[in-house]
Amino acid sequence: xxxxxxxxxxxxxxxxxxxxxxxxxxxxxxxxxxxxxxxxxxxxxxxxxxxxxxxxxxxxxxxxxxxxxxxxxxxxxxxxxxxxxxxxxxxxxxxxxxxxxxxxxxxxxxxxxxxxxxxxxxxxxxxxxxxxxxxxxxxxxxxxxxxxxxxxxxxxxxxxxxxxxxxxxxxxxxxxxxxxxxxxxxxxxxxxxxxxxxxxxxxxxxxxxxxxxxxxxxxxxxxxxxxxxxxxxxxxxxxxxxxxxxxxxxxxxxxxxxxxxxxxxxxxxxxxxxxxxxxxxxxxxxxxxxxxxxxxxxxxxxxxxxxxxxxxxxxxxxxxxxxxxxxxxxxxxxxxxxxxxxxxxxxxxxxxxxx
Amino acid sequence: xxxxxxxxxxxxxxxxxxxxxxxxxxxxxxxxxxxxxxxxxxxxxxxxxxxxxxxxxxxxxxxxxxxxxxxxxxxxxxxxxxxxxxxxxxxxxxxxxxxxxxxxxxxxxxxxxxxxxxxxxxxxxxxxxxxxxxxxxxxxxxxxxxxxxxxxxxxxxxxxxxxxxxxxxxxxxxxxxxxxxxxxxxxxxxxxxxxxxxxxxxxxxxxxxxxxxxxxxxxxxxxxxxxxxxxxxxxxxxxxxxxxxxxxxxxxxxxxxxxxxxxxxxxxxxxxxxxxxxxxxxxxxxxxxxxxxxxxxxxxxxxx
Amino acid sequence: xxxxxxxxxxxxxxxxxxxxxxxxxxxxxxxxxxxxxxxxxxxxxxxxxxxxxxxxxxxxxxxxxxxxxxxxxxxxxxxxxxxxxxxxxxxxxxxxxxxxxxxxxxxxxxxxxxxxxxxxxxxxxxxxxxxxxxxxxxxxxxxxxxxxxxxxxxxxxxxxxxxxxxxxxxxxxxxxxxxxxxxxxxxxxxxxxxxxxxxxxxxxxxxxxxxxxxxxxxxxxxxxxxxxxxxxxxxxxxxxxxxxxxxxxxxxxxxxxxxxxxxxxxxxxxxxxxxxxxxxxxxxxxxxxxxxxxxxxxxxxxxxx
Numbered sequence: 004x005x006x007x008x009x010x011x012x013x014x015x016x017x018x019x020x021x022x023x024x025x026x027x028x029x030x031x032x033x034x035x036x037x038x039x040x041x042x043x044x045x046x047x048x049x050x051x052x053x054x055x056x057x058x059x060x061x062x063x064x065x066x067x068x069x070x071x072x073x074x075x076x077x078x079x080x081x082x083x084x085x086x087x088x089x090x091x092x093x094x095x096x097x098x099x100x101x102x103x104x105x106x107x108x109x110x111x112x113x114x115x116x117x118x119x120x121x122x123x124x125x126x127x128x129x130x131x132x133x134x135x136x137x138x139x140x141x142x143x144x145x146x147x148x149x150x151x152x153x154x155x156x157x158x159x160x161x162x163x164x165x166x167x168x169x170x171x172x173x174x175x176x177x178x179x180x181x182x183x184x185x186x187x188x189x190x191x192x193x194x195x196x197x198x199x200x201x202x203x204x205x206x207x208x209x210x211x212x213x214x215x216x217x218x219x220x221x222x223x224x225x226x227x228x229x230x231x232x233x234x235x236x237x238x239x240x241x242x243x244x245x246x247x248x249x250x251x252x253x254x255x256x257x258x259x260x261x262x263x264x265x266x267x268x269x270x271x272x273x274x275x276x277x278x279x280x281x282x283x284x285x286x287x288x289x290x291x292x293x294x295x296x297x298x299x300x301x302x303x304x305x306x307x308x309x310x311x312x313x314x315x316x317x318x319x320x321x322x323x324x325x326x327x328x329x330x331x332x333x334x335x336x337x338x339x340x341x342x343x344x345x346x347x348x349x350x351x352x353x354x355x356x357x358x
Numbered sequence: 359x360x361x362x363x364x365x366x367x368x369x370x371x372x373x374x375x376x377x378x379x380x381x382x383x384x385x386x387x388x389x390x391x392x393x394x395x396x397x398x399x400x401x402x403x404x405x406x407x408x409x410x411x412x413x414x415x416x417x418x419x420x421x422x423x424x425x426x427x428x429x430x431x432x433x434x435x436x437x438x439x440x441x442x443x444x445x446x447x448x449x450x451x452x453x454x455x456x457x458x459x460x461x462x463x464x465x466x467x468x469x470x471x472x473x474x475x476x477x478x479x480x481x482x483x484x485x486x487x488x489x490x491x492x493x494x495x496x497x498x499x500x501x502x503x504x505x506x507x508x509x510x511x512x513x514x515x516x517x518x519x520x521x522x523x524x525x526x527x528x529x530x531x532x533x534x535x536x537x538x539x540x541x542x543x544x545x546x547x548x549x550x551x552x553x554x555x556x557x558x559x560x561x562x563x564x565x566x567x568x569x570x571x572x573x574x575x576x577x578x579x580x581x582x583x584x585x586x587x588x589x590x591x592x593x594x595x596x597x598x599x600x601x602x603x604x605x606x607x608x609x610x611x612x613x614x615x616x617x618x619x620x621x622x623x624x625x626x627x628x629x630x631x632x633x634x635x636x637x638x639x640x641x642x643x644x645x646x647x648x649x650x651x652x653x654x655x656x657x658x659x660x661x662x
Numbered sequence: 663x664x665x666x667x668x669x670x671x672x673x674x675x676x677x678x679x680x681x682x683x684x685x686x687x688x689x690x691x692x693x694x695x696x697x698x699x700x701x702x703x704x705x706x707x708x709x710x711x712x713x714x715x716x717x718x719x720x721x722x723x724x725x726x727x728x729x730x731x732x733x734x735x736x737x738x739x740x741x742x743x744x745x746x747x748x749x750x751x752x753x754x755x756x757x758x759x760x761x762x763x764x765x766x767x768x769x770x771x772x773x774x775x776x777x778x779x780x781x782x783x784x785x786x787x788x789x790x791x792x793x794x795x796x797x798x799x800x801x802x803x804x805x806x807x808x809x810x811x812x813x814x815x816x817x818x819x820x821x822x823x824x825x826x827x828x829x830x831x832x833x834x835x836x837x838x839x840x841x842x843x844x845x846x847x848x849x850x851x852x853x854x855x856x857x858x859x860x861x862x863x864x865x866x867x868x869x870x871x872x873x874x875x876x877x878x879x880x881x882x883x884x885x886x887x888x889x890x891x892x893x894x895x896x897x898x899x900x901x902x903x904x905x906x907x908x909x910x911x912x913x914x915x916x917x918x919x920x921x922x923x924x925x926x927x928x929x930x931x932x933x934x935x936x937x938x939x940x941x942x943x944x945x946x947x948x949x950x951x952x953x954x955x956x957x958x959x960x961x962x963x964x965x966x967x
Contacts, residue, residue, distance in 0.1 A: 113547055
C-alpha cells in the first residue's frame with residue numbers, strides 16, 4: 004500500500020493500532036505433534052483512529068484470533084503489533100503491560116460467560132476503575148459507577164445485581180461499561196451481538212455508534228454479519244482463511260465488492276430486498292473464483308503487479324477517494340486448507356448440470 | 359390450587375431482571391435447608407462439642423489404669439472398661455480430640471496444598487503445569503499404605519508425624535481434582551476478561567477463579583477429612599502411630615493388642631469404631647448435600 | 663391461497679409446564695391455521711413459546727405438562743384425542759418435524775443410509791432392499807450423492823447433515839412439515855442453500871410448512887404468512903410482505919430492525935428499549951384485524967408505525 008498521501012482535505016491520521024505480518028499457528032494433535040493449523044497468515048492491518056472498523060468473515064476465518072492477539076491473550080507466532088510507533092511484541096515480550104491494558108480493551112462474544120458469576124456488577128466495574136487508577140476514594144468511585152451505568156443506558160439499581168439476574172442485553176452492556184471504565188483508546192468487540200436475542204441487538208449497535216461519536220473511541224467490530232457491519236462501521240475489511248482480501252469504506256465495499264469472496268458473502272447474506280432467487284450456478288462460479296482463480300481484473304496495475312504467490316493489494320477506485328478501497332490480487336489463492344464452509348459444505352456436484 | 363402461575367412475559371427476551379435483590383450465600387442457605395446436610399452437620403457439631411468438652415464431661419482420666427478390668431457397660435462405667443481397667447467412655451471422649459484434630463488438620467492442609475498446586479498448574483499452564491502435574495502424578499502413583507508405613511517407621515513418633523505422613527500421601531488426589539476444575543474455569547471468558555481488564559495473576563487466581571470453585575473445594579475438603587480420620591485410624595491400628603496418645607485409632611490398636619477382639623469384649627472396640635464411622639457418615643452426608651445443591655439435576659423432588 | 667382447504671386449525675392453544683410448586687404458561691391462547699400448501703412462519707425469540715407450539719402439535723409434551731385447546735385439528739381430526747398406535751402412525755406420515763440442531767442429533771454410530779432406511783422400515787414395514795433404494799432416492803432429492811449412504815454423520819459437513827435430516831423428514835411425504843430453526847447453527851453461506859432446498863422441495867411436493875425461527879429476513883423470503891410471538895402470545899399475523907413493509911406492532915418492528923438493510927442509505931434504527939417493552943408486554947390482548955388479513959394485538963399507546 005504505497006499510494007502517497009497527496010494534500011487532501013481529509014488527511015488520514017496515524018492509525019491507533021497496527022499489525023504487520025501477523026501470523027499465528029496453533030499446534031494440533033498431541034504434546035509432541037508437529038502439525039499445526041495456521042489461523043492467521045501475514046496479516047497487515049491498520050486500525051484508524053476514532054473510527055469503527057468492521058472485520059468481517061465466516062466462523063473459522065481467524066478474526067477472533069486476530070482480536071485475541073491484539074489484546075495480548077494470544078502470542079502471535081511472528082509479526083509485529085505497532086502502537087505509538089513501537090513494536091509491542093518486542094518491547095512487551097512477555098505479556099501486555101498495564102499501560103497497554105489501559106489503552107486496549109475487549110468485549111467478548113458470550114454475554115453469559117464474560118461476567119464472573121461470583122461477583123456483582125459494581126465489583127466488576129470498580130475493579131476496572133481501581134486497576135487503572137481512574138478513580139480514587141469511595142466517593143469518586145461511586146460517581147464514576149453511576150456515570151458508567153448511565154453511559155450504557157442501564158439503571159443504577161443493577162449495580163447490586165449478579166450477572167445471572169440480568170438479561171443477555173444487559174450483561175453485554177455491563178461488559179461494555181467495564182471497558183469504558185478503563186477509559187481505553189481502542190475497544191475490540193468480538194461478535195458482541197451474535198449471542199444476543201434479536202430484538203436487543205440494535206440497541207447494542209446503537210450504543211457502539213454513540214460511544215464512537217461522543218468519545219472518539221476507536222473500535223474494531225468483528226462479525227460474520229454483513230448487515231450489522233454495514234450499519235455500524237465506517238470502514239470494513241474482509242477476512243478469508245486467515246488473510247485479508249479486501250478493505251475500504253463500508254458502504255463502498257458493500258455496494259461494489261471487488262473480491263469474489265466478498266461478493267460471495269454478500270450474495271449469501273439474507274436480504275429480503277433482494278430481487279431474484281438463489282442461483283446455484285452463479286454461486287458455484289463465485290466459489291470457483293475464490294478457490295481456483297484463473298485471472299485478475301487488475302492485471303496491468305501500475306502500482307502493483309499481479310502475483311499468484313505474493314498477496315499484493317490493488318487499488319480500487321481513484322486516489323481521491325476519502326478512504327482507499329483496496330483488494331487483494333485475485334490470482335493469489337489460499338495457501339492453507341481453510342476449514343471454512345465454502346470448501347467443506349459444497350453441495351455434491353450434480354451428475355447432470357442443470358443449465 | 360394456589361400455585362403461582364408465571365407467565366412467560368416475566369422472563370421473556372430482553373426484560374430486565376428482578377430489581378436489586380441481594381443474592382444470599384446460596385450454598386450456606388442451601389445447606390441449612392437440606393435434610394441430609396442438616397443431619398450431617400448436626401452429627402459433626404455434636405462430635406466437635408464432645409471433643410471440646412471432653413476434659414469437662416469425661417468421667418475419668420482415660421489413662422488411669424485401675425483394677426476394674428474388662429467390665430461390661432454398667433452404671434459406673436457407661437461403656438465398660440478395658441483389660442487395663444481404663445474407662446472406655448473416657449477413652450472414647452478423649453480420643454475424639456486427637457482424631458478430629460488430626461483429621462481436620464489433614465483435611466485443611468491437603469486441600470490448601472491442592473488448591474495452590476492445582477491453581478498454579480491451571481493458571482500458568484505449559485511448563486509449570488507439566489512439572490507440577492508430573493510431581494502430582496508421582497505422588498499419586500506411589501502406593502499410599504506402604505509409603506505411610508515407611509514414613510511412619512522412620513519419623514519420630516507423635517501426632518505431628520501422623521499428620522505429616524497423611525498430608526504427604528493425601529494432597530495429590532485433591533490437587534488433581536482441583537487442577538481439573540481450575541482448568542475448566544480458566545478457559546472461561548470471564549477469566550480472560552479479568553486478564554484484559556488488567557488484573558494480576560494472584561488476583562485472577564484467587565479472586566476470579568477460586569470463588570467459582572467453592573463447591574468443589576468444599577467436597578474435596580470433606581473428602582480429605584474423611585481420608586484423614588480413616589487413614590489415621592488405620593495407621594494407628596497398625597501400631598504405626600503414636601501409641602501413647604489417646605485417639606480412636608489407638609483405642610482400636612490396644613483393643614486388638616489386648617485381645618479384646620478375641621475375647622468378644624465388644625464394648626472396648628465398638629465405641630471408637632462406631633465414632634469413626636459416624637463422623638465419616640456425617641461428612642459424607644454434608645458432601646452429598648453440597649453436590650446436590652450445586653448440581654440441580656441431583657436434587658430430589660420435594661413434596662407439595 | 664385462501665380458497666384452499668385448511669390443513670391445521672389451532673384455536674386457543676395453552677401449554678402449561680409444571681415443576682414442583684411452580685407453573686409456567688409457555689403458550690397462552692394462541693390461535694392460527696395453516697392451509698394446504700401454505701408456508702407459515704412463526705417468528706419470535708428464545709422463550710416466546712414457538713418451539714412449544716411445535717412440540718404441542720406433534721404431541722411430544724408429556725404430563726405433567728398440560729395442553730389445552732378449543733381446537734387442535736389436523737384435517738378435521740382432533741390431535742389431542744389421538745393415542746397410542748394411531749398417534750404413532752400419524753406422526754411422520756402426516757406431520758413431520760425437523761428439530762433445532764437436528765443435524766447434531768443424528769446417531770453417530772449408524773450410517774446415514776441405515777438411519778434413512780430406518781424411517782421406511784419402521785413406518786412402512788418395507789423390506790431392507792426397497793428401503794435402501796428409497797433412501798438413495800431421498801439423498802438424490804436433496805442433492806447428495808447416493809454414494810454417501812455408507813457415510814457416518816461425522817464424515818459429512820453441517821450443511822449436508824441438515825439436508826439428510828430434511829430428507830428424513832420428507833421421506834414419507836407428510837402433508838405438514840414443521841421446521842424449528844433449521845438453519846441457526848449453520849454458516850450464512852450454507853443457510854441460503856438450505857433455504858433454497860426447502861423451497862424447492864415445497865414447490866415440488868406441495869406440502870405445508872410451519873417454519874419457526876427468530877431470523878425474520880429468512881422467514882420473509884420463504885413464508886406466505888408470518889405470525890410473531892412474544893411471551894407465549896401472538897402479537898401480529900399478516901402476509902409476509904405486509905409484515906416486512908408495514909409492521910404494526912412495536913415488537914415486530916424491533917425484530918425487523920434487527921436486520922439492517924444491505925443497500926440504500928444508512929438510517930438509524932430505533933431500538934426497543936425496556937420501557938416501551940414494559941408498556942405493552944405485561945398484558946397482551948387478543949389479535950384484532952387492523953386491515954383485511956393483517957391482525958395485530960393492540961398496544962396501549964395505539965399502533966406503532
